[in-house]
Structure formats: structure tokens, C-alpha cells
Amino acid sequence: MSKEQIIEIRHMCKNFGPTRALRDVDVSFYRGEIRGLVGENGSGKSTITSILAGMQKATSGEMFYKGQPWAPKTMVDAQRHGISMVLQEANTIPNCTVAENIFAGRFDEFSKLGIVNMKKVNEAAQQLLDSFGISHIKAADSINDYGFEDRKLVEIVRCVNDDTEVFVVDETTTALSLEGRQLLYKLIHKLKDNDKSVIFISHDMDEILEQCTDLTVLRDGEIKGNLTREEMDAPDAVKRIRYLMVGREIGEAYYREDYDSSHRPEVALELKNLTFGPIKDFSLTLHKGEIVGFGGLSGCGMHEIGRAAFGLEKLASGSVVREGKEIKTCLEAINSGIGYISKNRDTEALILAGPIADNIVLPSIPALSHASFISPKAEKKLSDGEIEGFRIKCNNGRQWVNTLSGGNKQKVSFSKWTAKDSDVIIMDCPTRGVDIGVKQFMYKVIADMKKEGKAIILISEELAELIGMVDKLIIMKDFEVTKEFTRSPDLKETDIIEYMI
Numbered sequence: 242m243s244k245e246q247i248i249e250i251r252h253m254c255k256n257f258g259p260t261r262a263l264r265d266v267d268v269s270f271y272r273g274e275i276r277g278l279v280g281e282n283g284s285g286k287s288t289i290t291s292i293l294a295g296m297q298k299a300t301s302g303e304m305f306y307k308g309q310p311w312a313p314k315t316m317v318d319a320q321r322h323g324i325s326m327v328l329q330e331a332n333t334i335p336n337c338t339v340a341e342n343i344f345a346g347r348f349d350e351f352s353k354l355g356i357v358n359m360k361k362v363n364e365a366a367q368q369l370l371d372s373f374g375i376s377h378i379k380a381a382d383s384i385n386d387y388g389f390e391d392r393k394l395v396e397i398v399r400c401v402n403d404d405t406e407v408f409v410v411d412e413t414t415t416a417l418s419l420e421g422r423q424l425l426y427k428l429i430h431k432l433k434d435n436d437k438s439v440i441f442i443s444h445d446m447d448e449i450l451e452q453c454t455d456l457t458v459l460r461d462g463e464i465k466g467n468l469t470r471e472e473m474d475a476p477d478a479v480k481r482i483r484y485l486m487v488g489r490e491i492g493e494a495y496y497r498e499d500y501d502s503s504h505r506p507e508v509a510l511e512l513k514n515l516t517f518g519p520i521k522d523f524s525l526t527l528h529k530g531e532i533v534g535f536g537g538l539s540g541c542g543m544h545e546i547g548r549a550a551f552g553l554e555k556l557a558s559g560s561v562v563r564e565g566k567e568i569k570t571c572l573e574a575i576n577s578g579i580g581y582i583s584k585n586r587d588t589e590a591l592i593l594a595g596p597i598a599d600n601i602v603l604p605s606i607p608a609l610s611h612a613s614f615i616s617p618k619a620e621k622k623l624s625d626g627e628i629e630g631f632r633i634k635c636n637n638g639r640q641w642v643n644t645l646s647g648g649n650k651q652k653v654s655f656s657k658w659t660a661k662d663s664d665v666i667i668m669d670c671p672t673r674g675v676d677i678g679v680k681q682f683m684y685k686v687i688a689d690m691k692k693e694g695k696a697i698i699l700i701s702e703e704l705a706e707l708i709g710m711v712d713k714l715i716i717m718k719d720f721e722v723t724k725e726f727t728r729s730p731d732l733k734e735t736d737i738i739e740y741m742i
């Protein structure tokens with residue numbers, strides 16, 4: 242049975258100044274499919290889907306939706322017509338309630354004579370949250386009370402309703418924990434089964450192969466191929482897809498290959514009996530040349546431990562100690578050689594309205610300045626080195642961070658701490674949204690840092706990454722440590738999961 246086409250894109254081009262983000266793209270989307278959209282960082286995935294969902298306009302080309310010309314004016318306009326998208330970046334409205342976020346732009350459904358019945362808005366929102374299986378989020382609460390992951394779930398609830406015909410998920414799963422991901426997978430399969438169309442963007446090849454029914458590959462703004470499910474099941478599918486993505490073969494090895502979990506005897510950082518919020522009496526000694534990993538489900542407390550180690554949490558008791566000195570603020574942490582890659586890159590890790598180069602050199606300014614003078618040459622050398630090393634896709638270092646693709650922003654957020662030559666780096670989901678080639682590079686940087694005697698805390702939602710990279714793995718559940726594992730070739734994901742749930 243041939244599938245019914247719902248979206249047709251013809252000859253689409255999009256330029257941003259000298260950057261040609263999309264070049265003559267022809268692609269169609271069909272009912273009853275979950276079409277994966279893959280490609281390296283900056284290949285144009287978000288650009289295509291954001292044009293489709295009304296966030297920006299193409300430079301040229303045509304779009305058709307259910308056979309009619311399609312030119313949405315705004316995201317709200319697109320959603321009213323059944324096309325909605327969960328963005329790669331955080332997209333909730335701060336200082337509003339959860340319910341207001343869910344029904345933003347749709348209050349007319351709840352108003353009489355111009356007065357909005359907030360009680361009804363809250364009730365309807367809570368009903369929706371409950372129906373999505375996320376009753377722990379309360380409609381009347383301020384969105385500010387919720388963390389990044391819960392906000393993403395609220396966005397999903399906002400996007401999907403009975404009128405949804407096309408649902409775009411842009412690199413959302415890396416922001417979610419295992420449970421959040423399961424919820425999203427169930428949802429997209431339900432949409433597919435109801436003959437809707439799902440466009441699913443991800444850098445996780447396993448996830449793509451497990452969840453998608455079809456696949457479109459992009460490279461440098463061009464469509465390089467479309468694969469059917471049958472082709473995705475072929476034994477050499479991964480190799481073929483990667484080849485289409487990057488235009489060359491990519492090796493398989495990307496995690497650490499050694500199983501030597503030894504470290505230097507010197508202590509790099511000590512967390513002594515930390516008690517704050519729901520965390521009670523947590524201690525850890527991190528040594529030079531050691532990588533300690535943290536894994537767990539959402540709300541297990543691992544992200545909070547990372548924040549505390551960087552002086553970002555107010556402790557009720559206990560202390561963070563480095564080289565005999567207590568660290569109480571993040572400024573003290575930075576001055577003592579600690580770096581922190583935040584999971585929340587847009588709000589905590591980057592100055593979006595500023596050049597890439599400034600973001601990269603920021604933590605290194607004390608090291609670069611001599612008698613209050615910073616050599617522009619030294620600054621440029623440092624930032625250009627990182628841009629090249631991480632292959633940050635940009636015109637030059639003066640380009641603003643908010644014009645970069647998601648994965649390229651993540652590279653900036655990572656490289657500013659490696660540029661500084663930090664002795665201790667706390668990494669919270671450091672490879673979020675980066676493509677496989679860059680992941681490979683980041684893992685090599687991490688492994689080299691260990692060899693140089695640097696100390697690393699790696700907090701991650703990806704078990705494979707933890708198993709592949711860390712010397713010691715701490716699993717947490719409900720703000721407590723449930724198990725510790727030592728690096729071993731025998732360690733399997735299934736051994737770990739039972740201590741997480």
C-alpha cells in the first residue's frame with residue numbers, strides 16, 4: 242500500500258548571510274510514518290523543520306501541506322493547522338504557570354466576554370498532564386519550579402493534541418531521562434498508528450534505528466538519501482547511513498579502550514558530607530587522573546551533586562574542598578581550576594548574544610591577562626584553536642553563539658573549559674546533541690585529560706557513555722547512592738538499570 246503524502250518540500254533554500262544552510266532541498270513526509278532526520282551538526286535539520294513549523298521563512302522554494310501551498314506565519318499559526326514542533330532549545334515561557342505554558346495562544350477557548358476562566362485552564366491542563374502520565378507536574382505551579390527535563394515534557398504536552406497532524410521532535414531525547422524518553426516513544430508511535438506524521442531528529446543511531454520507520458539523511462544542507470525500514474534493517478545500514486552523513490568512513494571505536502581504572506594518589510577534589518535540599522550526607526573523593534561517573538533516572542540527584550561540587554548549591558552542612566581550601570562559590574571554584582559544563586547550556590553555560598570567541602576565552606581571561614592587558618592575538622589563537630579542534634561550524638570566531646546549530650553551541654560550551662586547561666571538570670551531559678564524529682573527539686579529549694592527571698566528574702543520561710568512559714560509576718536513586726561499579730569490560734547496562742529504578 243502506498244503511503245499518503247502529507248508534506249511536500251520542493252527546491253527549498255535558506256541562506257543566513259554567507260551561510261547556505263539549505264541547498265535545493267526536496268523532501269516529502271507521509272502519514273503513518275516516523276521519519277528520522279539525521280545529519281552532522283549544522284547540516285540543516287533544525288532549519289528545515291523550523292521553516293515547516295512556522296518559526297522562520299525559507300529564502301526560496303515551495304512547501305505543500307495536504308496538497309495545498311503552505312506558508313505558516315508563526316509557530317502558533319502552524320500549530321493551529323496541525324503542525325507542531327518541540328524545539329531543540331528550551332522553549333517554555335518563564336514566570337508563567339505550567340497551564341499558561343500549555344495553553345499559550347489558545348486562551349480564547351477558555352474565555353467568555355473577554356475574561357479567561359483560569360480555573361478551567363488549570364483543570365484542562367492538569368487533565369492533559371495526567372493523560373500523558375506526568376501527574377507529578379502540577380498545572381497551577383510556576384514553570385520556574387521545574388527543571389529542564391520537566392519543562393521539555395510540558396512543551397511536549399503543549400505541542401500534541403487531537404488536531405496534531407505533523408509532530409516534529411528536534412533533538413529532544415537527549416534532554417530527557419530514560420523515563421521521559423519512553424513516554425515520548427510511546428507518544429510518537431501512537432501518533433503514527435493514528436495515521437499522523439512524525440519527524441524525529443536525533444544523533445543517537447540506536448534510537449533512530451529502533452524508533453523510526455523511515456529515514457532521511459542530510460549533509461551540508463543537501464538531502465543525501467532516503468532509507469526505507471527494510472534498508473534500515475540491512476546489516477550494513479549503520480555504515481551506509483554514516484557514510485551518507487559525513488561522506489567518509491567513520492571508525493567504530495570511540496570510547497576508552499583501556500580498562501585501567503587506576504588513578505594518581507593525590508586528591509583533586511573532596512566532597513565532604515554534603516547535605517543540601519533532599520541530598521543527605523554525600524561524600525566523594527576525586528583523585529587526579531580519575532573519571533568518576535554518575536548515572537540515574539530523572540530526579541535522582543546526580544545533577545545537583547555536580548552543581549554543588551561547583552559551588553552552585555547552598556549547603557546546609559558539609560563542604561567542598563580543593564587543595565586544602567573550602568570552595569563556597571562558583572567564582573572560588575573557577576579560580577581554583579574547576580570547570581563546569583552545565584546541562585542547561587542556553588541559560589547557564591553560554592552568552593548567547595555574544596561571539597563564539599568571547600565565550601571560549603571567558604574562563605581563561607585571568608590566565609591570558611598580563612598587567613590588566615589581554616593580548617588580542619593570544620585570545621584569537623586560543624579561540625581559533627578550539628574552533629578548529631572541535632570543528633565548530635561557523636564563519637569565524639566573531640559570529641554570535643545564538644546563530645549556531647544546537648550541537649555547535651554544545652561544542653562551545655565544552656571547549657571553553659578545555660581551553661582553560663582546567664584541572665577538574667564537572668561535565669553534566671557533555672555530549673548532548675553532538676554528532677558522532679564530535680562525540681568521538683570529545684571522548685578522546687576526556688581520555689587524554691585523564692592521562693594528563695586531570696580529574697573529571699561525568700554525569701550522564703547515557704549508560705553506554707558512562708560504561709565506556711568512567712573509572713568508577715556511582716548510581717543514584719531518590720537522592721541516594723544505590724550502587725558503585727568499578728570500570729570493567731563485563732559491566733552491562735542491564736546490571737546497572739536495576740539500581741536505578
Ligand SMILES: Nc1ncnc2c1ncn2[C@@H]1O[C@H](COP(=O)(O)OP(=O)(O)OP(=O)(O)O)[C@@H](O)[C@H]1O
Nearest residue numbers: 257262282283284285286287288644645646647648
Ligand atoms: N540565525 C542564524 N544565523 C546564522 N546562521 C545560522 C542561523 N541559524 C542557523 N544557522 C546556520 O545554519 C546551518 C544549519 O543549522 P541547523 O541548526 O539547521 O543545523 P542542525 O542540522 O540542526 O545541527 P545540530 O545537529 O547541531 O542541531 C548551521 O551552519 C548554522 O550555523
Ligand SMILES: [Mg+2]
Nearest residue numbers: 287329646647
Ligand atoms: Mg539542530
